[in-house]
Amino acid sequence: KAGVTQTPRYLIKTRGQQVTLSCSPISGHRSVSWYQQTPGQGLQFLFEYFSETQRNKGNFPGRFSGRQFSNSRSEMNVSTLELGDSALYLCASRIGDRGTEAFFGQGTRLTVV
């Protein structure tokens, strides 16, 4: 079956702009989580959505937001981009139950210049 699909794969934005990243989970998966991966901070949890509701949130500023649609697809938005937002953004989907296995997409590489 198809895996987790993230679009776009690569993105270059200018400081101050905003960006929207998209994630399509595995069919039947209702939980979508987002992570930021950087060389300095490693993999950090941004937030999780389940059935269109944010269920958990990490320690990121309010410029980072997300949403989930009724078909479980999720989008992540970052407003007023900063150089430090340059990172690989990963999406993970789960079938839904807490503690189950997470499947990751290939990520969106965001570069802020």
Next chain:
Amino acid sequence: AQSVSQHNHHVILSEAASLELGCNYSYGGTVNLFWYVQYPGQHLQLLLKYFSGDPLVKGIKGFEAEFIKSKFSFNLRKPSVQWSDTAEYFCARGGATNKLIFGTGTLLAVQP
């Protein structure tokens, strides 16, 4: 706060050598443990997971890990590595929520 520590940041081995990567997790609450691997240019893939039961967990590609509750450890092992095992390895902890806390990762380079 919950945390995961991986003590080996870079490991270089020759093919056929044995591998053990350390992982320690913080105490408290429900603990689910995972090892993920990230091959160059590829997405994170699950190697193995521990939720409960037998503390010796077998994963894919000949990897295994042992959950030792008294030491808060979940070390990854492989008796004989191959060049194709060159990758970055992440230990992660889950719990009562779906939030995963990752270690900083270990870069493994296997020399042919």
